[in-house]
Amino acid sequence: MTDEKFEFTGDLKKKTIIFLIVGIVAVVLGIILINTGGHHGEEHAAEHAVEAAGHAEAGGDHGGHGAVWLTRVKANLWINNVFFAGLALIGVFFVAIQYVAQAGWSASIKRVAEPYGYWLPVAGGLMLILFFWAGHDIFHWTHDYLYNEFLEDGSPNPDYDPIIAGKTWYLSLPFFLGRMIVFFAVWFLMFLAIRKQSLLEDIHGGDQYWRKMVKLSAIFIVIFAVSSSMAAWDWVMSIDTHWFSTMFGWYVFASWWVAGLASITLLILFLKDRGYLKMVNSNHLHDMGKFIWAFSIFWTYIWFSQFLLIYYANIPEESVYFVERLTSDHYKPIFYVNLILNFVLPFLLLMTRDAKRHAIFLKLVCIIIIFGHWLDFYLMVTPGVMKENGGFGFLELGMLLVFASAFTYVLFTQLAKTPLVARNHPMMEESMHHHI
Amino acid sequence: METGKNYLVGIYEDENTLVNAIKQVRQSGIKIHEVFTPYPIHGLEDVLGYRRSRLPIAAFLFGLTGTTLALTMMFYMMGIDWPMNIGGKNYTPLPTFIPVTFEMTVLLSAFGMVGTFFVVSNLKPYGKPKIFDIRSTDDKHVMAIDLANNYLSREEISSILNQSGASEVNTRNFD
Numbered sequence: 001m002t003d004e005k006f007e008f009t010g011d012l013k014k015k016t017i018i019f020l021i022v023g024i025v026a027v028v029l030g031i032i033l034i035n036t037g038g039h040h041g042e043e044h045a046a047e048h049a050v051e052a053a054g055h056a057e058a059g060g061d062h063g064g065h066g067a068v069w070l071t072r073v074k075a076n077l078w079i080n081n082v083f084f085a086g087l088a089l090i091g092v093f094f095v096a097i098q099y100v101a102q103a104g105w106s107a108s109i110k111r112v113a114e115p116y117g118y119w120l121p122v123a124g125g126l127m128l129i130l131f132f133w134a135g136h137d138i139f140h141w142t143h144d145y146l147y148n149e150f151l152e153d154g155s156p157n158p159d160y161d162p163i164i165a166g167k168t169w170y171l172s173l174p175f176f177l178g179r180m181i182v183f184f185a186v187w188f189l190m191f192l193a194i195r196k197q198s199l200l201e202d203i204h205g206g207d208q209y210w211r212k213m214v215k216l217s218a219i220f221i222v223i224f225a226v227s228s229s230m231a232a233w234d235w236v237m238s239i240d241t242h243w244f245s246t247m248f249g250w251y252v253f254a255s256w257w258v259a260g261l262a263s264i265t266l267l268i269l270f271l272k273d274r275g276y277l278k279m280v281n282s283n284h285l286h287d288m289g290k291f292i293w294a295f296s297i298f299w300t301y302i303w304f305s306q307f308l309l310i311y312y313a314n315i316p317e318e319s320v321y322f323v324e325r326l327t328s329d330h331y332k333p334i335f336y337v338n339l340i341l342n343f344v345l346p347f348l349l350l351m352t353r354d355a356k357r358h359a360i361f362l363k364l365v366c367i368i369i370i371f372g373h374w375l376d377f378y379l380m381v382t383p384g385v386m387k388e389n390g391g392f393g394f395l396e397l398g399m400l401l402v403f404a405s406a407f408t409y410v411l412f413t414q415l416a417k418t419p420l421v422a423r424n425h426p427m428m429e430e431s432m433h434h435h436i
Numbered sequence: 437m438e439t440g441k442n443y444l445v446g447i448y449e450d451e452n453t454l455v456n457a458i459k460q461v462r463q464s465g466i467k468i469h470e471v472f473t474p475y476p477i478h479g480l481e482d483v484l485g486y487r488r489s490r491l492p493i494a495a496f497l498f499g500l501t502g503t504t505l506a507l508t509m510m511f512y513m514m515g516i517d518w519p520m521n522i523g524g525k526n527y528t529p530l531p532t533f534i535p536v537t538f539e540m541t542v543l544l545s546a547f548g549m550v551g552t553f554f555v556v557s558n559l560k561p562y563g564k565p566k567i568f569d570i571r572s573t574d575d576k577h578v579m580a581i582d583l584a585n586n587y588l589s590r591e592e593i594s595s596i597l598n599q600s601g602a603s604e605v606n607t608r609n610f611d
Contacts, residue, residue: 304531304534307531308531308532308534308535311529311531311532312523312531312532314523314524314525351496352492353488353492435478435479
C-alpha cells in the first residue's frame with residue numbers, strides 16, 4: 001500500500017482563491033443592486049424594505065436596526081456559518097459513526113472525512129464575532145426591552161413580551177454564549193483526540209489505537225446527540241422566538257447530515273478524478289450513494305413529520321412558521337424548490353444501483369443536495385430575520401461561494417498534511433476487498 | 437428413454453471445490469441448471485454468470501401501484517363519494533393523505549416483491565419445488581444439470597463432474 005498524499009498544488013490554491021474573489025465580487029454586486037433598485041422583482045422587494053425600515057424608525061423602534069441590505073448581509077453570513085459549521089461537525093460525526101459501528105468498508109475513505117473538523121474553530125470564532133456584531137438583527141430575543149414588565153417610572157412597558165420573558169432562563173445571554181463556546185470547544189477537542197489516535201496509528205500500528213477511537217467516538221456521539229439538537233434550537237429556532245417545534249433538532253441534524261454525506265462523497269470523487277484513492281472503487285461509492293439516498297428520505301420524513309402535525313392541528317402559534325413561508329410570494333417558490341431539490345430529485349436520480357455506482361450521477365446528486373440543503377437553511381433563517389424583505393440574488397449566491405471556497409481551502413490544507421490512506425487501520429484489508 | 441425431465445446432480449463437499457467446479461464445468465460448455473448451497477456464498481452469482489435480478493424493478497412498479505391506488509382511493513372517497521368537512525380544511529387535503537400513501541406504497545411493494553420471489557422460485561401454492569438433493573439444506577453443495585439443455589451425453593457430463601471434484605454424481609428424474 002502506498003503512502004499517497006494529497007497535494008494542494010499552487011494551481012488548485014489559485015482556483016480556490018479565484019472562487020473566493022468571485023464570491024466577494026458577487027456579494028458587492030448584490031449589495032449595489034439592492035441599493036440602486038434594479039429592474040428585477042427582488043429589487044422591488046428591496047425598495048419596499050427600505051420603506052418598511054423607514055416606517056420602523058419613524059415608529060421609534062428600540063432595536064436600532066440598520067439598513068435592509070446590511071441586515072440581509074448579516075442574515076446570509078449567519079446562514080452560511082451555521083451550514084458550514086454543520087458540515088465540519090458532520091465530518092467528525094461520520095468518522096465517529098464508522099468507529100462505533102466498527103465498520104470495515106469505510107477504512108479507506110475515513111481519512112477524507114477527518115480534516116472536516118479543522119473548520120470547527122474557524123466556524124466557532126466567526127459565530128461569536130457574528131453574534132456580537134449581528135445578534136440584534138438576527139435574534140429578536142436579544143433586545144433587553146422585551147423582558148421588563150414595567151418601565152422605570154412604574155408604567156406598563158408596551159414592548160413587554162411575556163412569551164419571550166418566559167424563556168429568559170434559556171435565552172439569557174451568558175447561558176446562550178456559554179453553550180455556544182462549550183459546544184465548539186468540546187466538539188473540537190473531541191475531534192483532536194480522535195484525530196490524534198488516528199495519526200498515532202499510522203506511525204505505530206496495532207489495534208489499541210482503533211479501540212481507543214471506538215471509545216472516543218462513542219463518547220462523541222452521545223455529546224453530539226444532545227449538543228447538535230441544542231445548537232439547532234439556539235442558532236436557528238430561536239430566530240423565530242415565539243415559535244417552537246420539538247422536531248427542530250432532528251430537522252437541522254438531518255439537513256446537516258445529508259449535506260455532509262454529499263460533500264464527503266463529492267470530495268472522494270474529486271480526489272479519485274485527480275488520481276488519488278485508487279483502492280476506493282464503485283463498491284465504496286455505492287455505499288456512500290445508499291447513505292445519501294436513505295438520508296434524503298430521512299430528511300423528508302423529519303421535514304414532513306414537522307409539517308403535517310402543524311398543518312393538521314392548525315394552532316396559530318405553531319402554524320405561523322409555515323404561514324410566513326407559504327403566503328409570501330418570495331418564499332413560496334423556494335419552499336417548493338426546497339422539497340424538489342432535497343427529496344424528489346435525489347429520490348428518483350439515485351434510486352437504481354447503477355446510478356449509485358457511477359460518478360457522474362453521484363456528482364450531480366451531491367451538488368443538488370448540498371445546494372438544496374443550503375437553501376433549506378436559507379428558508380429556516382431568512383423569513384424570521386428579514387420578514388417580507390428577504391431576497392435571493394447575487395448576494396446570497398456570492399456569500400455561499402465565499403464560504404464554500406474558504407471551507408475548501410481549510411479542508412484541502414489539512415487534507416494535504418497527512419497520508420490519504422490510514423495504512424495501519426486494522427480493517428484496511430476488509431475495505432480493500434469490499435464487494436457488494 | 438425416461439419420461440419427464442432428467443437431471444444430473446453433482447454433490448460437492450465444500451464451497452471452494454464447488455466454485456472451482458462451476459468454472460471448470462462452464463468452461464467445458466455445459467449449461468448449469470441451478471446450484472444449491474447450505475449457506476450463501478459470496479460471488480457465486482458472478483461465477484455462475486447470472487444476470488442481476490430484476491426484482492428491484494418489480495418492487496418499484498408494485499410501489500407505484502400502491503401510490504396510485506392509495507391516492508385514487510382517498511381522492512375518490514374524500515373528494516367525490518363522501519366529502520367531509522374536517523377541521524375546516526378543503527375536502528382533499530393532500531398532506532393528510534401522505535402517510536396512508538406511504539404505507540400503501542411500502543405494503544404493496546413488499547407484498548409484490550415476496551409474491552414475485554415466490555412465483556419465480558417456484559414456491560407458489562400448489563407448485564412442486566424440485567428437490568435435487570435434500571442434503572443441500574444440511575452440509576452438501578449441489579449442482580444440477582438439465583440433460584435436455586446440453587448436447588453432451590450423460591456419460592460425458594458425468595465424467596466431467598467427477599473430474600471437477602464431485603464426491604458423488606446422481607441422476608434425478610421429475611415427472
